[in-house]
Amino acid sequence: MLAINLIREKKEFIIERLKVKNFDAEEIINKVLLLDSSRREIQSKTDMMQGEMNLISKEIGSLIKDGKRDEAEAAKQKTYGLKEEIKILSEKLIPIDNDLKSEILRLPNLPHESVPLGHGADDNIEVRHRGNKPQIPDNSLPHWDLIKKYDIIDFELGIKLTGAGFPVYKGKGAKLQRALISFFLDEGEKAGYQEVLPPIMVNEDSGFGTGQLPDKEGQMYHATLDNFYLVPTAEVPVTNIYRDVILNADILPIKNMAYTPCFRREAGSWGAHVRGLNRLHQFDKVEIVRIAHPDHSYESLEEMVKHVEGLVVKLDLPYRILRLCGGDMSFTSALTYDFEVWSAAQKRWLEVSSVSNFESFQANRLKCRFKEKGDKQTRLAHTLNGSALALPRIVAALLENNQTEAGIKIPKVLIPYTGFEMIS
């Protein structure tokens, strides 16, 4: 949510910036400014009247204390008209407040100045790439065939238990999941992230705080009886730890990470490229989350990119890093880097991480603020997060890229975690 001050002061700037996201903000902003000024006008009036009411009430109090009943009664008469006026005005304010809020919520976050113009994936800019695409034999199999061949992930069984997109990991397949999670968490710990194990269902306030609600309601599983949502990413519970808090500036940046299963309905996004592990309703992910000082949040972002890069390097996967263009970025992000790894049998890049700076956009929804030592004013913090990493596509790439006649070779760094060197 953009700050109202910013909208008041930098209307033209916002309109220009949002063009990068191919978003025409002019109409909404005009509406916001109109609603905002009538809101302020009404509030000034009611504040004044309420002040008058308070004065009279105090007067009545002391009159009664002095036993001046008649005068007190006369003073009471004065309040009735005022009270009615205040009521009318404050009732007028309610829809204005609601409209104002919902209009502001329609505005996406401003893209950072380095965000390239563009409409879709083709316009993203490759920041760098590393690793050679492995040469695998012509009879190599895509991962959905490999998992069957070695019986490590069972989609049909998942369908029986739950439905499509809820795979069952078995034997070495299950162990590989656990190994990756542990590896990612250990690497995160080395990089100074505190591990948290949060609830994987959250309430409405949390869903709102990170921006899933109200717009992306249909993307989350909803436990209606209790009105809880299954988390689509650990970002939601971990970032919401800092909802409604005022932090001391000197503890920034806060660095947390969490492993959680992630649940996504993926309504309307099933198509040709989603076979096997490419898209699931439930998957595992380790997420890194930071709360940063606005002056240093981009340093944080770069550190996070480096960290994620370290992971794919250690797993020996060919990867590329993309700076997302305005049209491909999320509603809430100011700058996003995507990581993609090469999937040798599918012969395509798979997105395995998305690292973003949300600047104060989420923080404004969350009311996550900080205070500089000795300063009276609170300021909005910056929030950032990134996958480090999401498992399924990493597994897909590992299986495909490392397949040999004898079986699938496990990357060196994972062997201490798996306890085996080969899936065969």
Added chain:
RNA sequence: GGAGAGAUGGCAGAGUGGUCGAAUGCGGCGGUCUCGAAAACCGUUGUUCGCCUUCCGGCGAACCGGGGGUUCGAAUCCCCCUCUCUCCGCCA
């Protein structure tokens, strides 16, 4: 699930209709003292919105779990919701 009790500032804890944004203690911050520190003493100490102000700030409104109501006036009375605790039941 049943019965009861409760929710007050960073924390603890008073306050049951009238200058109560809220006593007191702790903590935090600033100062005195000290070479420095501790102790002691003095002072200070929330958030949001609006209006005014060149800065410092000033004035007003709102906030005592959340929402609604009664009243000239609500932390205090009434209703609904949420959460916490105690006992019972069930249970990994």
